[in-house]
Amino acid sequence: MSLINDLQLQRDILRRKLGQLLFDRKRPAPLHERKGKIVLLRWDAKLGDAIVSSWVAREIKRASPEREVWIVTTAAMAPLFRDHFGMDKVIEVPKRPGYGQLKRLAHSLGEVECLVHFGKMLKMKDIYFISQVRADWVAGMDDALQAVNLKLGKASSGMHFSDKFALLLQRLGVTNPDQQYIVPTMSPPDALASWWPAEPVLCFNPYGSGSSRRLRPELISQMLERMLAAGTCAICLLYPPGMEEEVAGIRAGLSRPECLLLSPDAPSLAGLFAQLRQCQGLVSVDTATVHIAAGLHKPILGLYNPDIGGGNENFLEWHPNSPSAAVLFSTNTREQDINSLDLAEFERTFRAWLLANQAALSAVQSPARA
Numbered sequence: 001m002s003l004i005n006d007l008q009l010q011r012d013i014l015r016r017k018l019g020q021l022l023f024d025r026k027r028p029a030p031l032h033e034r035k036g037k038i039v040l041l042r043w044d045a046k047l048g049d050a051i052v053s054s055w056v057a058r059e060i061k062r063a064s065p066e067r068e069v070w071i072v073t074t075a076a077m078a079p080l081f082r083d084h085f086g087m088d089k090v091i092e093v094p095k096r097p098g099y100g101q102l103k104r105l106a107h108s109l110g111e112v113e114c115l116v117h118f119g120k121m122l123k124m125k126d127i128y129f130i131s132q133v134r135a136d137w138v139a140g141m142d143d144a145l146q147a148v149n150l151k152l153g154k155a156s157s158g159m160h161f162s163d164k165f166a167l168l169l170q171r172l173g174v175t176n177p178d179q180q181y182i183v184p185t186m187s188p189p190d191a192l193a194s195w196w197p198a199e200p201v202l203c204f205n206p207y208g209s210g211s212s213r214r215l216r217p218e219l220i221s222q223m224l225e226r227m228l229a230a231g232t233c234a235i236c237l238l239y240p241p242g243m244e245e246e247v248a249g250i251r252a253g254l255s256r257p258e259c260l261l262l263s264p265d266a267p268s269l270a271g272l273f274a275q276l277r278q279c280q281g282l283v284s285v286d287t288a289t290v291h292i293a294a295g296l297h298k299p300i301l302g303l304y305n306p307d308i309g310g311g312n313e314n315f316l317e318w319h320p321n322s323p324s325a326a327v328l329f330s331t332n333t334r335e336q337d338i339n340s341l342d343l344a345e346f347e348r349t350f351r352a353w354l355l356a357n358q359a360a361l362s363a364v365q366s367p368a369r370a
Contacts, residue, residue: 019124036113048288059177106132181295186270
């Protein structure tokens with residue numbers, strides 16, 4: 001697998017160099033300041049990224065109501081931005097658009113004050129797209145590109161991604177933005193009433209994107225046994241579509257299966273938001289649920305991989321943005337593998353986290369019942 005990854009990386013580097021040669025041109029600073037439309041490129045379809053930047057349009061329009069904020073994103077993320085995050089226009093694109101589609105999209109944007117792409121090492125298609133947009137400013141993390149004339153990579157190094165967006169807004173004249181995440185309410189108040197208990201509930205999400213952030217079933221079971229033994233809370237197991245059979249098997253194998261909650265409804269974004277809003281705290285691998293819980297001010301125990309080689313760049317940028325969060329790192333520094341968590345250390349950290357957040361974790365808010 002590492003050989004395939006290495007070959008793919010070399011291919012991407014070669015394509016990027018070709019993209020720079022063909023399309024990357026220096027973009028002069030505009031002669032006159034103007035407050036036009038701001039266009040965010042978020043076509044990576046990542047929920048966590050969307051939550052962390054959910055406040056951006058709200059704060060731009062608070063400072064400058066006349067400014068329009070547009071976003072280019074995937075069909076999966078479009079309803080969030082359209083219905084909940086205050087975008088003036090949401091443009092949907094497929095996950096892998098062709099060059100012709102990108103050119104038409106770029107020209108359809110018209111005159112743009114600032115085009116924002118926060119990828120750190122843009123690919124050939126990204127560079128091509130930027131070259132086709134009539135923008136005064138291109139803001140980004142990829143300082144090496146000539147086309148990026150509002151360079152934020154070095155300036156925001158080591159910052160959480162929410163703070164990187166705050167720095168962007170400051171450069172656009174928005175001072176002291178409120179970085180409170182927007183976590184939508186997408187279901188009625190009584191959505192969980194038929195199955196959510198009256199006692200405290202912890203949510204546990206062992207399923208991140210990709211195998212490096214996804215716990216194996218046997219480790220999930222061992223962690224659940226230790227969590228149930230350590231506290232009085234029931235545990236609601238969060239899971240993505242397609243994992244129904246696995247989680248049912250995990251519950252059946254527990255010594256106290258009645259203490260593990262599984263939603264009777266199919267996994268959905270609305271259900272995820274409702275369960276995290278209702279719970280008293282979250283234990284989660286490094287994925288979107290961490291950021292949703294941070295936006296809801298829930299105590300968080302995050303399970304993270306160190307960067308390969310033992311660095312912490314990913315953690316600095318994507319840690320739980322909450323004062324009531326604790327983090328446990330996996331032990332493998334040669335390759336990212338959340339399954340290298342030390343089980344004994346997890347139990348110690350979990351018990352300490354329970355004790356530190358005792359008041360919050362025992363405060364029950366019962367869901368409305370018909």
